[in-house]
Amino acid sequence: MTDETRNPNVAAEAAAIAEDAAPEIPGADQPSAEAQQAAADQPLPEADGDVTEPMPPSDEAAKYLAMAQRTQADFENYKKRVARDAAVAADRGMAKLAKELLPALDHLELALRAAEEHGGADFAKGIRQIQDEMVGALGRVGIQAYSPKGEPFDPSEHEAMASQPVEGTEPGTISEVYQQGYRINGVVLRPARVVVAA
Secondary structure, three states: OOHHHHOHHHHHHHHHHHHHHOOOOOOOOOOOHHHHHHHHHOOOOOOOOOOOOOOOHHHHHHHHHHHHHHHHHHHHHHHHHHHHHHHHHHHHHHHHHHHHHHHHHHHHHHHHHHHHHOOOHHHHHHHHHHHHHHHHHHHHOOEEEEOOOOOEOOOOOEEEEEEEOOOOOOOOEEEEEEEOEEEEOOEEEEOEEEEEEO
């Protein structure tokens, strides 16, 4: 009879020693390949937060198309605004220059009247040509003269220098123009100076 059969404790100790002495096998405590595959096939639990799903390609294309159209519309509006601002600036510059030239035109008108009254026909003709050239140049850039004799008085376009009764003229009508007015593209540049019938 062996020691192991005579004493059961000896058999248990021998088994424990054999287990401790056995070499460790890597991955022995890991689940088998079949168990890993089964776990991979199981659906994942849904996350608590909002998960954005990827857009279908057609929705993404529509989004970028809308963005491009908005950008193009913004650019077109920008171009219109720049053109409008440039036109306003050009009108402002022309108006400033015209205001400087208008007194010279007024003096030419006075010289022309004096030349016609004193018999200087050739002199008057020369002054008239200069005046016509200046008025034509202003007209080409949108500046027009106006002489409102016989029209109703309008304080937004006329400056009343005097008011006097005039026979055969309705009150509030312009009976005489001291100095003609000027407009630039329909906007009053200088009001006409007038006498209003009372």
